[in-house]
Amino acid sequence: MNCDPRSGKSVSFVKIILFSLVLLFLASLLLADEDGDHRPLLGFWGIMAYPRYWMSLVFGLLGFILLQKVRLTKNLRLLFLPIIFFIFSLVELLPLGVFAQRMGLHPSPVCTVSKPFLFFVEGKVIPLAFWVSLLVIAALTLLGNKLFCGWVCPVGALQELIHRIPLPKRFKLEVPFRVANSIRIVIFALFILFVFTMGIEIYEYFNPFEVFHWDLEAAGLVILGAVMLVALFMWRPFCYIVCPLGLITWVLEQFSLFRVRIEPGICTDCDRCIRDNPCLAMRAIVKGSRVRPDCFACGLCIESCPKKGLRYDRR
Ligand code: SF4
Ligand code: SF4
Structure with a gap:
């Protein structure tokens, strides 16, 4: 029997958080119905009102609160991983009208970093949604490490989930951080070189988030499948080795408050x-x-x- 009063408090705390989330979710459904004519909302706060952005903040802050108030056990984390994946990738497919449309992962974390360079090179204006996306991610990271990557990103959650599949320890790889990060930096440098010299955005050739356009093209499925296969052996390989947002947030998290x-x-x-x-x-x-x-x-x-x-x- 667990006599630790702290664990009782923690359970009710988690219940309150989960209950609040369900309420927020239902409120969004009602608001989505009222806005059924799907008039485009302009301006910073209009974009922030898209469920995808405020839900990102809610989940990031939920992680932040749980990290301080609750001892996050492996099982509790395991419970959250499919929820994160579901909310930020599959809700878009549900028949929830405007709410579902606005949960779409566009721009994806990879595109949030790469596409603004492309717009710049092409002399186009960078859409406000990219700035809002960057701002939300930067704010969460500066608050307390990779709260976005750990509590919002569906590709991150799926990699972590796949890595939980038990294998003999000798099959689990630990790539030294210097090696992983060097590859990530070289890929980013090549991206900058190609985008500024030829207008080519190389991340689009190995972007697992492409699948979340849900047109189910073979190339996207193969890339996501390959990432998940490696994730079986290495923890979050795409994050450590490839993801440009992973690189940017790694720099930012050196200054995280928590x-x-x-x-x-x-x-x-x-x-x-x-x-x-x-x-x-x-x-x-x-x-x-x-x-x-x-x-x-x-x-x-x-x-x-x-x-x-x-x-x-x-x-
Ligand atoms: S990512 Fe590693 S260091 Fe960070 S909270 Fe998880 S186990 Fe701890
Ligand atoms: S590093 Fe990239 S893929 Fe990994 S969790 Fe962060 S945004 Fe997602």
Whole structure:
């Protein structure tokens, strides 16, 4: 029997959050019906009112609150991963009228970074939706590590979910962060080179988010399938090795206000968190490195420390 009063509080806290989310979701459905003529909403707040953007903020902030108030167990995280994937990729397909249309993943996280360069090169105005998307993602990242990547992005959630499929430990790969990040930077440099010299946007050739246009073209399915196959062996390979938004948010998260940090004097250097968590950030956090690999704000390391030596807190 669990006698920890904190766990009782945590359960009711999660219930309140889930209940509020259901209410917000239902309110959006009602608003969507009222706006059935689908008049385009212009301006910053008009775009922010699209469910896709405020739902991103709600889920990012939900992750932020849970990280501080609840010990996120593997099972609780496992519960959220399919929910994140469903909300930010499949709701678009449901017969929910304007609400569903406005949950569409357009621009996708990859396009949010790549397409503005293309518009610039072509002398076109960058649509406001791209700025709003960047602003939401940047605000969440500056608040507390990769809250967008860990609590909103469906490709991120799906990779994490696939990586949970149990395999013998020898099949799980750990690519050194320096190698993964160098490849990510080289791809980004090539993207800049090609876009400015030839107007070619190379990410479109390996963008797993293309599938979420739901025209089910073979190329998109193959790319998503390949990412998920690698994700079986490596934790979030697309995020660490390819994603341009992953690269940008990695730079931003070095300045995050909240982050996972070691409780001074409690860590005994047992390295249990490093062994138990497949992310590439753990070693750098324990060793106190100034520049850290990407942390997806999943909170699992906090749960895995037997001494309660890790906290998600202000830096
Ligand atoms: S880094 Fe990963 S989680 Fe973040 S936007 Fe890219 S694919 Fe999604
Ligand atoms: S350091 Fe790793 S395990 Fe800990 S919250 Fe960040 S991504 Fe999750």
